[in-house]
Amino acid sequence: MTDATALAAAIADGRTSACAVMEATLAACETQADLGAVVYCDTGLARALARAADATPTEQRGPFHGVPFLAKDLGAVAARLPVAAGSAALRAKAARPAIDSHLFQAFAKAGLLTFGVTATPPFGLALSSAPEDRPEARNPWNPDLTPGGSSGGAAAAVASGLVSIAHATDAAGSIRVPAACCGLVGLKPSRGAIPGGPDYGNHLMGLASELVLARSVRDVRSVFERAHLPLPPVAQPAPARIALALPDRCDATQLSAVEAAADALSDAGCHIIEISAPDTLGQEAHDIARRILSVSLAEWMAALEICDDALPALAASVAAEGRATTAPQLFASSRQMASLSERAHRALFAGADAVLMPVLSSSPPPVGAQEVTDCDPDAHFARMERFAPNAALANVAGFCAIALPFGLADHLPLGVQLLGPAGSDFNLCRLAAEIEARAPAFAFPGPIAGLPT
Numbered sequence: 001m002t003d004a005t006a007l008a009a010a011i012a013d014g015r016t017s018a019c020a021v022m023e024a025t026l027a028a029c030e031t032q033a034d035l036g037a038v039v040y041c042d043t044g045l046a047r048a049l050a051r052a053a054d055a056t057p058t059e060q061r062g063p064f065h066g067v068p069f070l071a072k073d074l075g076a077v078a079a080r081l082p083v084a085a086g087s088a089a090l091r092a093k094a095a096r097p098a099i100d101s102h103l104f105q106a107f108a109k110a111g112l113l114t115f116g117v118t119a120t121p122p123f124g125l126a127l128s129s130a131p132e133d134r135p136e137a138r139n140p141w142n143p144d145l146t147p148g149g150s151s152g153g154a155a156a157a158v159a160s161g162l163v164s165i166a167h168a169t170d171a172a173g174s175i176r177v178p179a180a181c182c183g184l185v186g187l188k189p190s191r192g193a194i195p196g197g198p199d200y201g202n203h204l205m206g207l208a209s210e211l212v213l214a215r216s217v218r219d220v221r222s223v224f225e226r227a228h229l230p231l232p233p234v235a236q237p238a239p240a241r242i243a244l245a246l247p248d249r250c251d252a253t254q255l256s257a258v259e260a261a262a263d264a265l266s267d268a269g270c271h272i273i274e275i276s277a278p279d280t281l282g283q284e285a286h287d288i289a290r291r292i293l294s295v296s297l298a299e300w301m302a303a304l305e306i307c308d309d310a311l312p313a314l315a316a317s318v319a320a321e322g323r324a325t326t327a328p329q330l331f332a333s334s335r336q337m338a339s340l341s342e343r344a345h346r347a348l349f350a351g352a353d354a355v356l357m358p359v360l361s362s363s364p365p366p367v368g369a370q371e372v373t374d375c376d377p378d379a380h381f382a383r384m385e386r387f388a389p390n391a392a393l394a395n396v397a398g399f400c401a402i403a404l405p406f407g408l409a410d411h412l413p414l415g416v417q418l419l420g421p422a423g424s425d426f427n428l429c430r431l432a433a434e435i436e437a438r439a440p441a442f443a444f445p446g447p448i449a450g451l452p453t
Contacts, residue, residue, distance in 0.1 A: 003448075026043055032162060064110045076103040080096050118167075145366055183444065217436045290377075
């Protein structure tokens with residue numbers, strides 16, 4: 001398997017070095033700059049980190065020792081790397097953090113070397129990745145298409161092989177959508193499972209969670225194992241009961257991939273049942289997420305004293321929507337969020353241990369189709385919901401959800417996802433590994449930079 005684990009093994013057994021891998025990575029970032037995946041690269045930092053990694057005693061090395069890593073331009077921060085959330089106004093104000101956030105401390109302890117920043121749309125408000133005043137990130141499988149968002153830069157970097165693994169965040173599908181667009185694995189961890197300190201800047205009332213995008217389930221599981229906070233034990237009976245949910249809004253190609261993944265789980269000994277797609281709950285979750293995101297943006301811009309005319313049209317409209325939301329309305333949303341969490345748990349997991357469903361309704365749209373220059377939030381949020389049906393449900397309910405590829409169609413990867421009750425992240429990874437082991441093999445658009453052949 002060609003993934004971050006394999007790259008770390010090559011460094012550990014002396015077939016290559018952290019310095020050699022980093023040089024290959026920097027060269028790949030330069031030669032593939034037109035992909036738009038990387039918005040900031042600190043070559044001096046990259047080389048210093050690699051030299052330090054090669055000088056680190058064996059007994060002090062983590063499982064991903066010496067593996068290059070990229071931070072998303074939104075969410076938890078890495079020391080010395082600027083974070084602007086894809087915004088020109090924020091880029092002008094952003095100070096470089098002096099220390100790693102708690103999550104990046106965990107990444108560093110695992111051995112990952114964070115040297116640059118990946119593209120995201122302004123404030124994460126799109127399922128594409130076009131930073132303001134920067135080129136839009138493109139899908140390595142077909143550069144005319146989006147890699148998804150808002151972690152699309154990370155997805156493009158991993159699928160193309162610039163890096164083998166990258167930081168990603170998910171407040172309404174932003175890990176799972178790019179994973180599905182680019183043939184990657186991405187876990188949206190359970191609410192509260194991943195550290196958000198010390199500033200909790202991406203908390204979003206519990207909507208957001210962060211981890212990585214990678215090429216394998218084993219990479220994702222290994223990072224989660226080293227980054228997660230204590231989880232309550234969640235039993236999974238044998239055989240596992242899998243509820244298959246097929247929304248009518250998804251095209252036949254997406255549905256066939258999910259049905260094939262269900263056959264794979266059945267072959268692994270799981271019991272498959274069919275349920276109605278949670279479209280009503282999904283729409284309710286989408287509406288709650290929109291309100292929280294708009295209020296969060298309004299508060300964020302006020303704190304930084306950034307006025308609407310310094311923002312893209314959509315962001316200005318969303319911030320205005322947030323300012324118009326009253327405290328009682330926001331409080332009602334918090335109560336609705338708690339209610340939905342309970343109702344969704346009963347609806348989905350009363351007779352099942354996990355739910356298998358599509359991530360996307362169709363193949364990735366063209367670059368530019370999800371522009372944030374539109375000042376109509378209703379049209380924009382509706383377009384996102386149509387592309388990724390029920391994506392916000394896991395965020396609002398606090399569930400864990402993992403996306404992974406299952407085959408190709410028209411030379412593009414197909415993605416499926418598993419949802420599980422809060423705290424069942426490791427159970428989901430085990431089930432995802434069963435799917436992965438039975439999925440059709442495919443080759444990524446590019447080899448991992450620095451990985452010996």
